[in-house]
Amino acid sequence: MDTRYIISSDGAKIAYSVAGKGPALLLAHGGAGRYNRKLWNDTNWVKNLSEKFFLIMPDIRGYGDSDKSEDPSFYSIENIMEDFNNILKDCNIESYYYFGWSYGATIGFQVLKNNNKIKKAVCAGSCLGDYFFKFVAPKMIDKFEKFNYHKRINSLDELDLTFEDKLWIKETNLEILIAQYKAWEEWPCIMPVDIHTKLAIYSGTNDNCELLEQLNFQKEELNKHNINLEIFNNLDHYELISNVDVVLPWVLKQFNE
Structure with a gap:
């Protein structure tokens, strides 16, 4: 993948790659110190989506080729959202679709509350509310x-x-x-009522049990606010993206509805 860079207002150098053609789709990877934008090639999302979308794949600050810091304030949600906005501006994108997994999904909920440029979003392996924070x-x-x-x-x-x-x-x-986790403690709580863009959330029956408990607890509220929820059988946290043949048809259906 080619590597492009933007510089955010705090001086952080943020890496990203693009691929494909079509409407813009931003892919936000997971965290826990283990992932970066290469994830989307490794799990065949680029292969399956590049003929349908113009894919924008950032290395979230703290990951991959983007700058890193041991200062929690570096990972404020405001900084991360600015990074994404600067990347979109660099690509001349006015509106886009959003897909996030795990950490990228948690970021997605924050972006949805504060951004009216997203057409539709799908978030995997995370939940609304402040339980994780x-x-x-x-x-x-x-x-x-x-x-x-x-x-x-x-x-x-x-x-x-x-x-x-x-x-x-x-x-x-x-x-x-x-x-990063210390920064999370300061992130605001986002609830279903705060989401005004079409959103779908999915997980798997073998995902984190605490996450599944939260999603089950929120099921009625999600439905009330027209947020689709799907729990795939026998998928664990990583398989929510690695098992692309199972999840991708459902994801594309959410974007097309």
């Missing part, structure tokens, strides 16, 4: 600070972790991840 983010901060402590004193073997997890911890700047 109030309860999940603090737990993740504690978890990664514990990992970071054992990493510093070279005692990861004391933790019940797989070899792959230990390797990932050794190779990852956990301070960046901790900063």
Whole structure:
């Protein structure tokens, strides 16, 4: 993929790639320190969508070739939304479709509340409300600070972790991840009533159990505000995008309705 860059007002250099032709579709990847815009090629979304859409694929700040920081304020939702707006401006895009998975879906809810340029949006593996900001983010901060402590004193073997997890911890700047979760604690709560653009949300029966509980709890409110919800059988969190043959027909249907 070609790499383009924009510079946001805080000086952050943000990378993105484009592919295909047609109406604009912004693809926002997941987080947890593991993903970047290459995800869309790796999971065949580019292959399946490039003849239908002009794909815009940012590296969200903190990921891939975009700038990173250990300062939580760097990851404010205002900064991330400005990054996206600057990329869209760089591409001369006035209106667009939005697809986000996991972290990208959580960002999508914020963008929908604050942006009238989105035609329709599909968000996978996340939910509205503030459950993740109030309860999940603090737990993740504690978890990664514990990992970071054992990493510093070279005692990861004391933790019940797989070899792959230990390797990932050794190779990852956990301070960046901790900063992102601290920023999450300050993100505003977005509820179904705040969404005025056509939105669809999906998950899988093997996704995070806390997420599924929240989606089930919100089901009536989502329906009241015409937000489509689909729970795919036997899909876990990553399979929400890696199992493209299963989910993509439903995603395209949401964009076409």
